[in-house]
């Protein structure tokens with residue numbers, strides 16, 4: 001399927017999306033809050049990692065970020081002005097449980113209570129992510145995610161957070177993108193805590209999934225005991241893996257990429273098993289998933305919704321540039337192949353039709369209700385003389401991906417919502433403030449927020465799709 005290229009960026013109702021489709025914007029704690037040392041918050045692995053020379057663009061950090069901790073009521077006004085019905089944000093574990101264990105920090109909880117209350121007062125549904133990568137540093141010092149105890153610490157924190165906020169918040173996501181936490185953080189060293197040990201990365205995968213399952217059980221039990229409505233899930237970063245050719249080597253590369261990117265998470269979550277081929281591949285490189293008796297039943301605790309973060313699909317080859325199918329250690333080659341496609345400022349290929357493919361595949365293989373919990377793009381925005389931000393490239397990206405969601409629904413995928421990443425420009429991890437994903441511009445000198453053209457387009461498109469005549 002090919003989507004029609006953009007002629008004009010005028011808002012239009014997206015046909016095929018129902019009036020009750022969930023529309024949102026998303027952020028995460030470390031990327032926007034700032035106030036890194038206030039009200040009892042302790043350092044997370046990101047505070048530490050940002051101080052490592054060479055780890056983050058220009059040694060930037062989240063000490064101030066968008067200063068959201070101090071500007072929260074205005075930011076809720078801003079969200080409200082977009083006409084979205086849902087705001088996805090994350091809780092900072094080191095704000096709520098500063099030592100990663102033990103009692104909650106009341107001031108930390110109070111901030112999120114106020115945030116949830118402000119949102120609800122404006123008719124916006126709060127959607128909480130418990131873990132968007134800011135592990136308390138003390139837990140990293142005790143071994144971090146490669147250590148089994150961290151899963152239990154996470155479950156304890158989840159229960160504390162739910163006890164305090166479960167009366168106000170119905171939508172709970174345990175983890176954001178465990179692939180990034182495990183592989184970028186522990187295997188490839190590109191994200192906090194910056195370790196580079198493949199086996200530790202795989203251990204982290206299992207303990208993240210175990211932590212998810214334990215947290216899911218405790219939250220579910222607490223919600224039932226209180227009679228609270230609950231929609232519980234996990235968010236994964238997922239893509240599509242397409243073979244460069246039909247050769248056996250390329251098909252095997254796709255199988256491996258899909259195995260470590262998608263199936264190693266979704267098979268245990270949905271079916272309670274790790275895929276045998278993935279375990280065999282891991283065995284070949286001396287990595288082991290540290291499963292103990294009963295773990296898989298915990299991990300497969302039923303969820304209500306799967307959060308999907310989608311940025312791009314990729315093409316894979318099982319042959320390297322010299323024509324070899326294994327590397328010097330005899331490990332099979334799994335290589336991404338660059339395509340001649342338009343790209344974002346992250347240098348990521350723009351592949352909206354692959355979002356349709358992904359959602360249809362998820363429906364077929366895993367049959368869970370899904371919500372797009374993140375989708376969006378960084379571009380090098382310019383501010384026009386009149387102060388506006390004419391980001392037609394971002395608007396086109398959003399428009400084509402929302403159309404791709406509608407196309408997936410037309411093919412039977414049960415997709416219930418779409419959240420733009422991100423509400424506003426923010427600290428983009430190792431890229432610091434260099435990459436801007438917001439639909440709202442942030443001037444980091446003044447903390448002024450300005451709706452980019454994409455935000456206005458999004459607002460008007462939501463209104464039209466809901467069938468409202470006044471696009472506001």
Ligand code: FCB
Pocket residue numbers: 028031176177180237309374421428429437
């Ligand atoms: C995702 C992260 C999010 C943001 C986007 C661009 O992997 O969940 O925090 O950095 O990428």
